[in-house]
Amino acid sequence: MTSANNARFNAEAAAWDSNPTVVLASDLARKAILDRLPGPDTTSRLDVLEIGCGTGILSLALAPSFRSVTAVDAAEGMIAALEAKLNAENCTTKNVRPVCALLEDPGDERIRPDAAAASRLDGSKRLEPRRFDLVVSHLVLHHIPDLLSVLQTMFGCLKRGGLIMLTDFEDFGPQARRFHPETKMAGVERHGIKRTDMEALLLRAGFVDVRVETAFKMDKTVETEPGSGVKGPTMTFPFLICIGKKPTCPT
Known part of the structure; x- marks a missing residue:
């Protein structure tokens, strides 16, 4: 991610979990991921890497279903918030490991x-x-300048036969811009992701069995007028899930 992204997310880390839209979107993403995987007898043996974990809302929600979760984010403030949760006296989660890193090398x-x-x-x-x-x-892909590069990094981080499942809001046209208030456009590289673009990029990165499909829809309050700072109307935003598999045999 860019320095603009890090500055914004460091500043917002303390209050991140108090945003009900953030919490709801993470829970819907958790459900979309688990609904597309086998049951707990299988997932309980799997190791997960989350890239762009923020304060760990999704990582912590996924943790009970998997063997381990390695939660990576480039923003120190976000990782500090996750570490505080894990170190709290009432936290029983032991299989999540936070890592502050801009992950660009699968061998990191x-x-x-x-x-x-x-x-x-x-x-x-x-x-x-x-x-x-x-x-x-x-909700990471729309912040990434070079999507192919990050997909190739994800590919390298996977075991053979491993999967990626990436969720973000869909670019459905000019109105998708309203997902973010105008004051929070710093670090936003695109207003959602496009199905056909993601399919092509996943294939270029080496993935097979590629699917990009609607994961869920979510209502979000937006500004009455872009830049007004006044929230009023509610818009429904479709979210996509991008799925790909690393081939089981070298090509």
Whole structure:
């Protein structure tokens, strides 16, 4: 992500979870992901990587269904908020590991420790590069300048046969711009994602069994007029889920 994104999300981290729209969208994303996977007998053995985890709303919601979740975000404020949740006395989640990183290399040492085993890099042992069964992201793609590059990184982070499931709002035309108030456009690279563009990019990144489909729809209060700062009308925004599989055999 860009420095504009980091500055914005660092500033908003403390109040992030108090936004009901953020919480609702994360819960709908969780449901969309789990609805497209096998039952808990299978998912409980899987390791997940979330890229752009924010304060960990989705990571923490997914954690009970999976073996481990490695939650990555480039904004220090967001990761600090997640760490505070995990360190709270009433937190029972033990299989989520927060990592502050702009992840550009699948071999990045910061994602190698196993969240479920609570292992840490101590300098005495160099861990092998880590590969995951599932990579997820939520409301991240519209902030990424180079989508192909991040998809290729996700591809590299997966085990053979692993999946990506990425959710974001759909670019359905000029009105999609209203998803964000005009004062929060810094770091917004596109106003939603397009089905055909994402399908083509996933294929270029090496994924097979590619599907881009409607995941859910969500109502969101928007500005009465762009830039007015006054919220009034409600718009319904469709969200897409982008699914791809890393081939089980080298091509």
